[in-house]
Amino acid sequence: MRLGRAPLRRRGGRRPRGPGAARRGRRRRTRRRRTGVAQADRHFSGKGLGAPPMPFRLWGRVAPRLSAPVLGVLAAEGRIRRARPLGSWTSAQFRWAPADPLPHLPAGDAKTELARRYVATFGPVTVEDLKRWTGWNPTDTRRALAATGAEQVALDEGTGYLLPEDVDDRGSATDVEPAAALLPGLDPTAMGWRHRDWYLDPAHKKALFDCNGNIGPTVWWEGRIIGAWAQRRDGCLAWEPLAARPDRTARAAVEAEIARLTAFLGTTRVTPCYRTPLERRLAG
Incomplete structure (x- = not known):
């Protein structure tokens, strides 16, 4: 007895279509x-x-x-x-x-205002810092920076720029009390500059950043990144120093920040949008 062959079916149980089916499908999708x-x-x-x-x-x-x-x-x-x-x-x-309509600004004036606000927030900055943050080409970056009236200052990375009203208002580093901070992923404090060596050891970039350059949660002490932190599934916050074990004062300040943030989060669970190698490991 000869058995008939069942019609061929594609994945999902769909029958093969005729030569014109693809064209008809494209027309339907175009109309939609x-x-x-x-x-x-x-x-x-x-x-x-x-x-x-x-x-x-x-x-x-x-x-x-x-x-x-x-x-x-x-x-x-x-x-x-x-x-x-x-x-x-x-x-x-x-x-x-x-939203309320925004006032019209010529492109040059808008870039100058944006550059001024950036320098006011992150200054002192270099030309490379502003270029990376805005995505402008070098010519537009330098033109906008010059239009802000920013003054040159000496930095380890080269020439930096500050707004005139900030040049004499920085004070000495010894006037600032040491403090710890637990900052979230993509925080502008860690992402605001192109040159980061003055607050992050280059050897630790791979552990703190993902492949697209997004930084994860960081632990700060006295203006430098000294570790990373993450929230585990049970709500506990874990952190890990990046290099040498911090001294007793730094550890106590970090633990106090962990306790404060744990109380603030309560039962809330937070997962960063961009997972980094060290954050993933700490989260478990």
Whole structure:
């Protein structure tokens, strides 16, 4: 008796399609994308923030491709702003709210103002620091820095820049009380400069940064990174020195910060967006 062969099926139980099926599928996907773009445009532009929501089934298809670009453009244009996060304060998803229009600034003036605020916050800085932080080319970086009126100061890395009002307002390092701090991943204190040797031993960069240059949670003492910390699944905070064991004063200050942060977090569990080698090991 001759047995008939069952029709071939592809993964997922789908039957092979004919020569025209691929073309028809592409046409259907194109129509869906165009419909989704049109509805997203109507929903988000103009009075779109108060418009009826897009149908759920359609939004589920277009959201992954459209929501981030559309919201990013509207935010860059100053039409919307981030509001409270969805869920708890640890959520990475945010609500969006209408924003007051931003004043128009010529590109040169905007760059000067941005450079001025950066130098005011992170100064003294080098040209390379500002270039890395903004992503500008060298010419725009130097032009914007010069327009701020920043004055030159001597640094170990070369020439640095400070705003005139800050040049005589730094004081001596001996005037600052030693302090410990537990900073989260991507904290601007650790990410604000291109040259980091003055607060981090280059030998420890591999343990503290991921492959894209994002830093994990760090432990600071007297203005330098001396270790890393992480939260374990049971809520306990663990930390590890990077090199030689800190002295008794430093250990006591770090342990006090750990106790304070543990009490603040309570039952909340925090996982960094960018996991680094040392943070992963400490978290267990």
